[in-house]
Amino acid sequence: MAEQQTIAQWLQSLPISWLFNREHGYAAASAEGALYDGQVTLLKEAVKARMPGLAPADALPQIGGDRKLYQGYTESDDTFRTRLQYAYEQWALAGTWVELLYQLYFTLGFEAGSAYIVQQNGLAYTLSANPEPDEDPTPLLVISELGLSYGVTNPDPIPWWTFDYRDDLCSRFAIVLGPGALPPSIQPRARATFDGTSSSVVANWTWGWDITDYAVLVSPAVTTDGTAPVVVVDSTANTETTVTVNASAPFTGYVDVLGFVSGTNPFASPSASTQNMIRQLANTWRPAKATFMGTWAMINGNQWGWPISPTKKWGDPGLKWGASSHAYFGP
Amino acid sequence: MTATLTELLDPQTVVELYAQLLGYYAAQGFPTQSWQPFGVDRTRTSAIATVLQSISAGYIPSITAGGLLSYAALLENPGWLQLLSANNYNLPVNEASFTIGNILLTNASTSPYTITAGQLIAVFGASGNRYINNTGGTLPASGTLELSFTAENAGASYNDPSSSGALTLSTPLPGVTPSNPAGDYTDVAHVGAGTGTLTLTGTPVGNHQVLVSITSTGAAGVASWSYSIDGGNYVSAGSVDNIASLGGYGIDVTLTDGGSGTSFVIGDTYLFYTPGSWITTQGANTESPVALSNRCRDRWSTLSNISTTGYYEILATTTPNVGAQVTQVIVLPDADINNKVNIVVAGPEGVLPSGTIADIQTFIDPRAIGTDFPTVLSPSELDITFAGTLTVSAAQLAAAQDAVETAMNAYANGSGINGTLRIAQVTEYVMEPAGMIDASGITINGVAANLTLGSSTTFVVGRFLAADFTWVTSG
Numbered sequence: 001m002a003e004q005q006t007i008a009q010w011l012q013s014l015p016i017s018w019l020f021n022r023e024h025g026y027a028a029a030s031a032e033g034a035l036y037d038g039q040v041t042l043l044k045e046a047v048k049a050r051m052p053g054l055a056p057a058d059a060l061p062q063i064g065g066d067r068k069l070y071q072g073y074t075e076s077d078d079t080f081r082t083r084l085q086y087a088y089e090q091w092a093l094a095g096t097w098v099e100l101l102y103q104l105y106f107t108l109g110f111e112a113g114s115a116y117i118v119q120q121n122g123l124a125y126t127l128s129a130n131p132e133p134d135e136d137p138t139p140l141l142v143i144s145e146l147g148l149s150y151g152v153t154n155p156d157p158i159p160w161w162t163f164d165y166r167d168d169l170c171s172r173f174a175i176v177l178g179p180g181a182l183p184p185s186i187q188p189r190a191r192a193t194f195d196g197t198s199s200s201v202v203a204n205w206t207w208g209w210d211i212t213d214y215a216v217l218v219s220p221a222v223t224t225d226g227t228a229p230v231v232v233v234d235s236t237a238n239t240e241t242t243v244t245v246n247a248s249a250p251f252t253g254y255v256d257v258l259g260f261v262s263g264t265n266p267f268a269s270p271s272a273s274t275q276n277m278i279r280q281l282a283n284t285w286r287p288a289k290a291t292f293m294g295t296w297a298m299i300n301g302n303q304w305g306w307p308i309s310p311t312k313k314w315g316d317p318g319l320k321w322g323a324s325s326h327a328y329f330g331p
Numbered sequence: 332m333t334a335t336l337t338e339l340l341d342p343q344t345v346v347e348l349y350a351q352l353l354g355y356y357a358a359q360g361f362p363t364q365s366w367q368p369f370g371v372d373r374t375r376t377s378a379i380a381t382v383l384q385s386i387s388a389g390y391i392p393s394i395t396a397g398g399l400l401s402y403a404a405l406l407e408n409p410g411w412l413q414l415l416s417a418n419n420y421n422l423p424v425n426e427a428s429f430t431i432g433n434i435l436l437t438n439a440s441t442s443p444y445t446i447t448a449g450q451l452i453a454v455f456g457a458s459g460n461r462y463i464n465n466t467g468g469t470l471p472a473s474g475t476l477e478l479s480f481t482a483e484n485a486g487a488s489y490n491d492p493s494s495s496g497a498l499t500l501s502t503p504l505p506g507v508t509p510s511n512p513a514g515d516y517t518d519v520a521h522v523g524a525g526t527g528t529l530t531l532t533g534t535p536v537g538n539h540q541v542l543v544s545i546t547s548t549g550a551a552g553v554a555s556w557s558y559s560i561d562g563g564n565y566v567s568a569g570s571v572d573n574i575a576s577l578g579g580y581g582i583d584v585t586l587t588d589g590g591s592g593t594s595f596v597i598g599d600t601y602l603f604y605t606p607g608s609w610i611t612t613q614g615a616n617t618e619s620p621v622a623l624s625n626r627c628r629d630r631w632s633t634l635s636n637i638s639t640t641g642y643y644e645i646l647a648t649t650t651p652n653v654g655a656q657v658t659q660v661i662v663l664p665d666a667d668i669n670n671k672v673n674i675v676v677a678g679p680e681g682v683l684p685s686g687t688i689a690d691i692q693t694f695i696d697p698r699a700i701g702t703d704f705p706t707v708l709s710p711s712e713l714d715i716t717f718a719g720t721l722t723v724s725a726a727q728l729a730a731a732q733d734a735v736e737t738a739m740n741a742y743a744n745g746s747g748i749n750g751t752l753r754i755a756q757v758t759e760y761v762m763e764p765a766g767m768i769d770a771s772g773i774t775i776n777g778v779a780a781n782l783t784l785g786s787s788t789t790f791v792v793g794r795f796l797a798a799d800f801t802w803v804t805s806g
Contacts, residue, residue: 024361031355032379038351039387045334046391050398059336059399066400068628068641088634095637171669288638288672289703291664 007040008033052084060084067091068284070277072107073185073208079106082133089136097125097173098141100285104175105130107281108274109183109207112140116177116308121170122146122159124308147305161305163293172291175282177268178298178326179307186270186297188214188259192245196225196252200234202242205259210273212238215262218245223253231255268297268327275329282331295329339395340402342388348380400627404620412620420627425648425655427485430614432511434462434498436476440506444470446478453480453509456497460489470507482614487679489614493607514607520689522696523599526589527551533576533583535605540682540709541582543601551586554595558584562675562708562790564667580605600692602685604709611686613678615655622648622658638700643674647707650694653687659792661748666788671704675748675790682709682792713784714796715743717757719773725804727766734764736798743795749785752793761800768805 005013011029012020019025048054052063057077064071064080067087071080083090083106093099097117104110105127112127119125124144131137149160152167163172177186184206192203216233223229229247237244245255260269270278275295282292298306301324353376357363366372396402397411404412409424416422434453438444447467454461462480470476482489493513500509516531527550529543540561547555552572557565560578568574573585582605588594618626626648632641640662647660656678665671676683676691692707699705717739723731738760746752752775761770775782785791 027359027361028356031352031359031361034355035348035352035379035383039383039391042334042339042387042391043394046339046394047398049336049339049395056333056335056339062336062399062401066628068631087631091631091634092636094632094635094639094641096635169667169669171664283640285639288640288643288662288705289664289670291666 006033007036052081055081069103070107070281072109074109074206075106079133086134089134093136093138094285095287096138098127098137100282101125101127101141102131102137103281103285104278106133108185108277110175110177110185111183114178114180115175115183117173118146118161118176119170119173120161120163120167122149122161124161124176144308146308169291171287171289172293173286174293175278175295176298176306177295182268182297182299185274186268188269188271190243190257190259191254192243192257193254194221194247194251196250199229199247199250200244201247201255202237202244203257204242207274208271209240209259210271211261212240213262214238214259214269214271215266216243217258217260217266219256219258221247221251221253221255223251225252227251233257265299265325265327267299267325270329278329279331292331294331297327297329299325299327301325336395340392342392343384344388345377345380345384348384348387349377352376352380400624404624406620409617409620412623416623416627420630422623422626422630422649424623425615425618427617428612428615428653428655429485430462430482430489430491430610431465431612432462432480432491432608432610433477434464434480434509434511434609436470436478436504436507436509438470438472438474438476438504438507441472442506443472443474444504444507446470446476446504450502451478451480451504452483452501454499454501455491455495456499457495458488458491460491461501462489470504479611485614485616487614487616490610490680493609511609513609515605517604517607517685518611519601519603520685521599521601522689522693523596525594525596525599526592527554527594528587528589529601529603530585530587531583531603531605532585534581536581538604538606538712539578539580539582540604540711541577541584541602542706542708543584545595545597545599548593548595548597550594551588554586554597556586556595561711562673562706600689602689602692604682604685608684611684612653613656613680613683613687615658615679618655619658636700638672638703642700643672643695643705646695646698647674647676647691650691653690656683656687657691659748661790663787663790665706668704670702671706673790674705674707675710676707677710677748677792681712681744681794708790710748710785710790710792712794713791714776715746715752715782715793716776716797716799717743717774718777718799718801719757719761720769720771720801720803721761721767722769722803722805723764724766724768724806727764728802728804731764731766732802735761735800738763739798740795743793746784746793748790748792749783750793751784752782754779754781 008030011033012026014020020029049059060080061071063084069083104115112130117125122145124146126142127140128142129140131140145159146161148157150157152158152160188205188207190203190205192201194201218231218233221229221231229249229251231245231247234244234246243257258266260266278295286292303324353363396406403415413424448465451464452461461483464478465481466479468476493511495511498509515535519529542559544557545554546557553570555570557567559565575583577584626645629641629645632639643662644660648654648657657676658679659677661675663673665673688707695705742760754773757773758770784793
């Protein structure tokens with residue numbers, strides 16, 4: 001398509017020789033034409049603002065809201081643009097566990113192999129690899145049988161996930177995180193890297209907060225210069241996205257910190273907004289007849305029936321009472 | 332540089348455009364700094380900026396917002412959103428609908444009357460609303476005749492209460508008085524092919540919704556049936572042809588065979604409420620922009636072969652002819668039955684007529700996906716009383732009381748199905764009217780805490796009962 005003539009060019013080309021063939025007239029046409037061209041540009045951008053591939057970045061969350069898709073805290077604009085354009089493919093899979101896992105990955109960073117959906121009927125679902133934004137995740141779905149329930153037989157014990165005494169509601173499901181490192185949305189972390197020039201470093205959280213009065217666990221400083229600085233967090237400088245770590249003196253190395261909401265398990269402490277997003281995704285993408293029972297974050301050790309292991313048995317070597325912990329976030 | 336969404340939504344001012352144009356002139360070498368105020372050049376520049384602003388400020392933000400549901404819903408002109416919804420989502424706006432109800436005419440005279448449709452206009456004294464009869468008939472001497480009346484205009488403001496005292500005819504017939512009693516029961520809304528009917532008698536107690544489901548085909552006394560009260564689990568009635576005091580609520584149900592064909596067919600449902608209402612079709616306003624935009628978002632769910640909550644939400648709100656009446660809907664999986672999906676709907680005045688519920692059920696049934704067992708329900712209603720101590724300027728007392736009453740009415744009735752009524756919101760509303768000085772001891776239904784209606788197994792909407800505030804004047 002031929003390049004479109006600007007209004008300034010059009011004005012200057014008008015056959016009004018006494019005006020536009022003179023220096024001042026030509027310059028005035030340039031100035032006024034530039035103003036009109038600016039408005040035309042804005043009009044074009046106003047139309048593009050609804051198109052995910054062309055819209056400005058701050059329009060993407062709005063387009064996402066229209067398509068019931070939510071940009072993850074760490075999801076790039078380009079990735080989200082692609083997901084918005086692939087909304088048709090995503091919604092065609094609505095109501096499937098694979099699509100819920102896909103949404104949990106992009107919006108909340110729940111990664112393949114460490115985020116599961118368990119259904120009371122004894123099946124667990126996860127992804128074999130993290131999906132691409134334009135990828136049909138169906139081939140990535142991995143289905144496993146959960147441990148046997150000796151309370152539910154047919155006539156032999158069958159795979160089962162026990163929520164409570166109701167063994168007649170197989171449409172219930174939950175999200176289980178772990179084994180392995182919990183996603184940053186569940187366990188907000190930050191690393192303050194000191195380069196030897198400053199005793200105070202502002203570090204970015206791996207996942208944003210919706211509060212600033214969160215608590216912080218601080219690791220000892222890891223140094224490469226042989227010093228042993230004392231490090232503390234300046235809680236008065238907490239922001240929703242950053243944490244400030246102060247050292248007793250400049251050093252070279254880093255300090256890892258873990259953020260948590262006061263009064264909660266420091267190793268699995270999603271913000272209220274994150275918990276609400278888990279609920280929103282689960283309830284938006286689940287089958288209408290399925291009931292979401294909440295999220296379990298397995299922090300360490302083995303729980304009854306978890307991790308999935310068809311061979312693990314009562315009394316196996318290495319299994320100990322009380323050597324595990326988890327956090328639960330309600331539906 | 333590409334403009335941001337914020338910039339595109341923000342109307343440009345004359346001053347901004349004027350400054351831009353001056354900048355362009357300066358860039359072209361014009362001595363703009365020496366242009367005199369009110370001189371030709373500045374005046375001409377100002378004129379261009381003013382004309383351009385009146386065009387661009389009107390269109391650029393609207394074009395931007397008009398392509399995004401959230402912002403289109405906020406535009407003063409609803410046409411932007413309606414164009415978007417109709418063209419991109421194939422969802423025309425639900426237009427306002429007319430209230431239709433039954434009015435009982437009682438003839439104390441010794442002359443019968445033959446009444447034709449459109450002849451009578453009934454006027455409700457409290458609201459001034461007028462209704463015109465859409466059916467006719469013969470009103471016997473010293474007798475009664477029930478006719479259907481339609482509101483003069485569409486909209487939710489025409490949903491007048493039952494048993495309204497000051498009901499008159501502006502087209503009087505000597506000796507004839509109108510009334511709109513509620514009756515013990517609504518009409519029974521039947522979904523299915525059976526020719527049988529339910530006969531309702533007894534002395535019902537309280538507000539209840541009863542859904543009867545036929546579980547095996549046959550005549551009365553042969554067909555098996557179950558019933559569900561207020562959305563609860565079904566209870567088998569066996570194959571009896573009548574039950575007295577259903578659920579202990581004084582509701583007597585008798586199955587009555589039809590004149591021909593199979594009376595009761597498996598899968599058929601019969602729905603009714605007690606008490607009844609004079610309204611058979613609830614009037615509704617034109618669908619609000621927020622509701623329309625939500626419906627557009629739910630449209631995505633129709634792409635899947637598996638149902639999600641959004642799928643049933645859009646079916647309920649898009650049901651032909653009655654979708655406009657559904658201003659509230661929640662979809663929840665049943666707490667006891669694996670494949671049962673509860674679709675709880677309500678209208679602008681709370682519970683919808685049984686016929687409307689049946690229409691929605693009829694629309695959804697053939698569209699249920701897989702093994703889903705969707706069941707359309709009405710929420711129960713909970714009376715809401717607000718209380719507390721309000722201090723107000725003496726001169727503003729009467730106006731403040733009116734404003735608070737209106738606000739509390741709207742807040743309670745707008746709580747939504749299983750919504751939450753908040754103390755903080757009540758405090759904010761009661762402090763809004765001019766002259767308000769203080770509010771303390773605010774309670775909702777006697778408790779100084781937020782009130783959450785319903786649960787995962789019960790469905791409740793609020794109904795305003797009273798604004799029982801203690802008023803203290805000061806100054």
